Amino acid sequence: MKNRWLIENGTFITMDPQQPVVEGWLAVENDRIAGLGTGQAPDEERKLGAELVDGRGKLYLPGLINTHGHAAMSLLRGLADDLRLQDWLENHMWPMEAKFTGDDVYWGTSIAAAEMILSGTTTFLDMYDHMDRVAEVVEQSGLRAVLTRGVIGLCPPDVQTAKLNDAIGFAKSWHGQAGGRIRVMMSPHAPYTCPPDYIERIVAAARELGLPLHTHMSETAAEVAQNVKDYGVRPVEHLDRLGLFSGPSLVAHAVHLTDEEIALLAERGVAVSHNPVSNLKLASGVARVPELLKAGVTVSLGTDSAASNNNLDLFEEIRLAALLHKGVTGDPTAVPAPEALRMGTVYGAKSLGLEGETGVLQPGLKADLISVRTNKPHFVPATDYVSHLVYAASGADVADVWVDGKQLLRERQLLTLDAERIRFEAQRAFDRLRA
Ligand SMILES: CSC[C@H]1O[C@@H](n2cnc3c(O)ncnc32)[C@H](O)[C@@H]1O
Ligand SMILES: [Zn+2]
Numbered sequence: 001m002k003n004r005w006l007i008e009n010g011t012f013i014t015m016d017p018q019q020p021v022v023e024g025w026l027a028v029e030n031d032r033i034a035g036l037g038t039g040q041a042p043d044e045e046r047k048l049g050a051e052l053v054d055g056r057g058k059l060y061l062p063g064l065i066n067t068h069g070h071a072a073m074s075l076l077r078g079l080a081d082d083l084r085l086q087d088w089l090e091n092h093m094w095p096m097e098a099k100f101t102g103d104d105v106y107w108g109t110s111i112a113a114a115e116m117i118l119s120g121t122t123t124f125l126d127m128y129d130h131m132d133r134v135a136e137v138v139e140q141s142g143l144r145a146v147l148t149r150g151v152i153g154l155c156p157p158d159v160q161t162a163k164l165n166d167a168i169g170f171a172k173s174w175h176g177q178a179g180g181r182i183r184v185m186m187s188p189h190a191p192y193t194c195p196p197d198y199i200e201r202i203v204a205a206a207r208e209l210g211l212p213l214h215t216h217m218s219e220t221a222a223e224v225a226q227n228v229k230d231y232g233v234r235p236v237e238h239l240d241r242l243g244l245f246s247g248p249s250l251v252a253h254a255v256h257l258t259d260e261e262i263a264l265l266a267e268r269g270v271a272v273s274h275n276p277v278s279n280l281k282l283a284s285g286v287a288r289v290p291e292l293l294k295a296g297v298t299v300s301l302g303t304d305s306a307a308s309n310n311n312l313d314l315f316e317e318i319r320l321a322a323l324l325h326k327g328v329t330g331d332p333t334a335v336p337a338p339e340a341l342r343m344g345t346v347y348g349a350k351s352l353g354l355e356g357e358t359g360v361l362q363p364g365l366k367a368d369l370i371s372v373r374t375n376k377p378h379f380v381p382a383t384d385y386v387s388h389l390v391y392a393a394s395g396a397d398v399a400d401v402w403v404d405g406k407q408l409l410r411e412r413q414l415l416t417l418d419a420e421r422i423r424f425e426a427q428r429a430f431d432r433l434r435a
Contacts, residue, residue, distance in 0.1 A: 002029055002030060003028075003029070003030050003405065004027065004028065004029045004030075004034065004048055004049070004050040004051070005027070005028050005050050005051040005052070005053060005405075006025060006026070006027045006028075006041055006045055006046070006050040006051070006052055006053065007025060007026045007027075007028075007053040007055040007060065008024075008025050008040070008041055008052060008053070008054065008055055009024075009025075009054065009055045009056045010023075010024070010025070010026065010055025010056075010058055010059075010060050010371075011023055011055070011058070011059050011060065011374075011385065012024070012026055012036065012059075012060045012061070012361055013059055013060065013061040013341075013361075013385055013386060013389065014036070014061075014062075014360060014361040014362065015061065015062050015341070015342060015345050015346050015359065015360045015361065016360050016361065016362050019036075020386075021385065022036055022037065022038055022361075023038055023039075024036070024037050024038040024039050024040070024041075025037055025039075025040070025041035025045070025055075026055075026060065026361065026369075027041065027045055027050060028367040028402070028405045029405075030405055031179075031366060031367060031404040031405045031406075032363075032364060032365065032366055032367055032405065033361060033362060033363050033364065033365055033366075033367050033369075034363060035363055036361060036362070036363055055371075057373060057374055057375045058371040058372065058373055058374065058399060058400075059371065059372045059374055059385055059389065060361065060369055060370070060371050060372075061341075061345070061361070061369065061370060061372070061389065062122075062345045062346075062358065062359050062360055062361055062368060062369060062370075063120065063121065063122020063123060063144075063345075063358065063368040063369055063370050063401065063402075063403065064119075064120045064121045064122065064123075064314040064315070064318075064344050064345060064348070064370070065121070065122070065123040065124075065300065065301075065314075065344065065345060065348025065349055065351075065352065065354075065358070065359060066116065066121050066123070066124040066125065066301070066302055066303055066312065066314050066317075066348070067124075067125050067250065067252075067271075067273040067300040067301065067302045067348050067351045067352060068125055068127070068214075068250075068252040068273035068275055068302025068303070068304060069112075069124055069125060069126055069127070069302055069303050069304055069305055069312065070126065070127055070128050070150075070304070070305035070307075071108065071109040071112035071113065071116075071124070071126045071128065071134065071137075071305070071312075072100065072104065072105040072108030072109045072112065072128055072130075072134070073093070073097075073108065073128075073305035073306060073307040074108050074109075074111045074112040074115070074305070074306040074307075074312070074426070075100075075104060075107070075108040075111070075426060075429055075430050075433065076092075076093060076096055076097075076305070076306075076307040076430075077306040077307055077310045078307075078310055079092065079096065079307060080092035080093070080307070081281075081310075083282070084220075084282060084283055085219060085220050085222075085282045085283075085284055085308075086220075086222065088282060088308065093307060096433055097129075099433050100129070100130070100433070101130075102130045102132070102133045103133070103429065104429045104432075104433065105128065105129065105130035105133045105134060106130075106133040106134075106136060106137060107422065107425040107426045107428075107429045108426060108429065109126070109128075109133065109134045109137040110137050110141075110417065110422045110425070110426065111422050111423065111426040112306065112312055113137050113138075113141040113143055113417060114141075114414060114417050114419055114422055115306075115311065115312045115313075116143065116312050116314075117141065117143065117401050117408050117409050117414060117416075117417070118395065118398065118409065118412065118414070119311075119312065119313040119314065119315065119394075119395025119396070119398060120314065120315065120370040120372070120395055120398040120401060121143075121312065121314050122143065122144055122358070122368040122369075122370065122401060122402075122403045122408075123143070123144040123145065123146070123348065123349070123352065123354065123358060123368065123403075124143065124144075124145055124146075125145070125146040125147075125148070125185070125214065125250075125273070125302065125352060126145060126146075126147050126148070127148045127149075127150040127187050127189075127214060128149070128150055129149065129150065131147055131148075131149045131170045131174070132170065132173075132174075134147055135147060135170075135174045135177070135178070135182060138178055138181065138182055139177075139178045139181075139182075140416065140417070141408065141416050141417055142181075142403050142404070142406050142408045142416045143181070143403055143408070144181045144182075144354075144358065144366075144368060144403055144404070145181065145182055145183075146182075146183045146184070146185055146214075146352045146353075146354075147170075147174065147182060147183075147184055147185075148167075148184060148185040148186060148187040148214050149163075149166060149167035149170045149171075149186075149187065150187045150189045151163040151164060151166075151167055151187065151188060151189060151194070151198075151202065152189045152193045152194065153188070153189075153193060153194035153195050153198040153199075154193055160198055160201075164198075164201060164202060164205060167186060167187070167202070167205070168205055168209070170184065171184040171186065171209050171211060172209070175209075175211065179404065180404075181403070181404060183352070183353065183354070184211055185206075185211055185212045185213060185214045185250070186202055186203075186205055186206035186209070186211050186212075186213050186214070187202075187213070187214045187215055188202045188213075188215050188244075189215065189216060190215060190216040190217065190219075190223070191215070191217065191223070191227055191235045191238055191239060192223055192226055192227065192230075196231070196238075196242055199239070199242045199244065200242050200243060203242060203243045203244055203246070204243075206247070207243075207246070207247055212247065212248035212249055212250060212353055213244055213247070213248070213249045213250075214249070214250045214251070214252070215239070215244065215249075215251055215252070216251070216252050216253055217235050217236070217239060217251040217252065217253060217254055218234070218235045218236065218251075218253060218254050218255055218256045218257060218261075219252075219253035219255055219256075219279070219282075219284050220255070220256065220282075220284045220285070221256050221285065223235065223256075224256045234258070234261065236257065236261040236264055236265065237261075237264075239251075240264060240268070245264075245265075245268035245269075245270050248269075248353055249268075249270050249271070250270070250271045250272070250273060250351050250352070251265075251270060251271070251272055251273070252272075252273045252275060252302060252304070253273070253274075253275055253279060253284065253287065254272045254274075254287055254292070255279055255284050255285040255286065255287045256285060257287075257288055257292075259291070262288065262291055262292055262295050262297065263295060265292070265295075265297050266292075266295040266296045266297050270297070271297070271298040271299075271300065271347075271350065271351035272287070272292055272297055272298070272299045272300070272351075273300050273301070273302040273351060274287050274289055274299050274300065274301055274302070274317075274321060274343065275301070275302045275303065275304045275317070276301075276317060276320045276321055276324050277303065277304075277309050277316060277317060277320060278302075278303065278304035278305075278308045278309050280320075280324075281308050281309060281310075282308050286324060286325070286328050289321065289325050289335060290325050290329060290331070290334045290335060293335070293339065298347050298350045298351055299343055299347060300343055300344070300347045300348040300350070300351040300352075301314060301317040301318060301321060301343045301344050301348065302317070303317060311395075313394060313395035314344050314395070315344075315389075315393055315394050315395045315397075316394065316395070317344065318340045318341060318343065318344040318389075318390055319340070319390055319391060321335055321340045321343055321344075322335050322336070322337055322339075322340035322390050322391065323391075337384075337386050337387050337389075337390035337391060338386055340390050341386055341389060341390055345359045345360070346359045346360055347359075366403075366404055366405075367402055367403075367404065367405035368402065368403050368404065369401075369402050370398055370400065370401050370402075371398070371399045371400040371401075372389065372393060372397045372398055372399065373397055373399045374388075376397065378392045378393070379392065379393075398412070399411055399412060
């Protein structure tokens with residue numbers, strides 16, 4: 001039984017350079033976009049008996065793609081603000097995370113999934129623990145996700161091995177599951193928490209499994225200095241020597257880079273997840289995004305966790321990416337609005353190995369799309385919708401969300417998650433953790 005539906009009289013911001021804005025119709029069949037065109041839908045579309053969706057007063061665009069986060073840490077939102085990364089991580093996050101159960105990860109990830117759907121994210125990357133529980137939430141919520149069991153190697157060799165085996169087992173169980181909506185990467189947490197030989201073991205496992213690698217890298221100046229002290233080289237060269245860039249890889253942050261390191265990342269085809277809000281909140285610095293883009297590096301956007309942001313609204317990351325680098329460089333043309341929107345959609349898909357699957361409204365690609373209501377003062381005048389989406393919109397403007405052609409949000413009502421139950425359980429989980 002084909003599930004076919006047709007949006008009429010909509011404005012589609014496709015992110016397809018061939019036809020960037022389409023005033024017209026979009027058809028979906030099952031999980032993929034079946035057609036897109038200007039004006040009225042052709043008669044044959046209507047004869048297919050598709051369910052009709054009235055697109056008047058709405059902008060449609062590809063679902064947003066959040067390429068770095070730790071969803072369950074939404075339970076720790078606001079717990080430890082105004083701290084530098086190492087203090088925040090070692091003295092506040094890790095002691096609380098040591099108490100996390102699988103249920104805590106389930107409810108923390110659920111509240112994050114609800115927030116992401118409500119703010120227009122359709123795909124997210126998650127690096128955490130208890131990943132089976134994270135995968136359960138992805139299955140139930142209908143989101144698309146790249147999941148990675150983050151491993152910290154500051155432990156005895158037998159525990160290192162147990163963690164690596166857990167990550168390998170998770171990858172074998174879940175890669176390609178949830179109707180293909182779940183993909184997996186392998187993740188050494190960071191160069192400062194994983195000894196070199198351990199990173200090499202994780203790299204070898206990833207190559208054996210045919211999976212990309214993901215890690216935190218060069219987030220703070222202190223991290224870079226410590227890497228030089230410990231290993232005699234900066235993190236980029238250190239990870240390159242360990243083979244981390246020998247295949248598909250995505251690094252989070254990449255804040256403190258030299259010109260030579262930018263060139264190496266470009267040459268190796270390493271993608272970067274730029275997390276501007278988290279980098280500012282932890283006083284880590286500002287990544288050299290204009291130089292990375294100019295060098296040809298794929299730069300996407302991530303929120304990091306709600307404990308260092310403190311929301312998961314990717315519209316905010318898009319807007320900040322378009323503003324921050326203008327201010328830092330003094331160049332008003334740095335990261336123009338269309339590029340910032342590509343970072344939150346197309347470049348996100350490329351960073352996650354999902355290019356040609358999602359991130360663009362184009363026949364044949366997955367029906368991962370969102371709508372934004374434009375009957376609001378901050379969308380007046382109806383001039384440049386890309387400008388409004390980047391410089392005026394927020395996640396609160398999202399009305400509808402579809403992933404794989406299945407609706408997850410209708411007029412801001414969650415359809416796959418019980419928002420009230422999730423809020424209750426997430427609060428209860430935090431109250432227990434805090435006790
Ligand atoms: C091993 S699971 C993930 C691990 O990462 C920690 N984390 C959260 N945010 C950051 C960040 O910005 N830099 C480094 N590590 C981070 C999280 O607390 C988990 O322990
Ligand atoms: Zn992180």
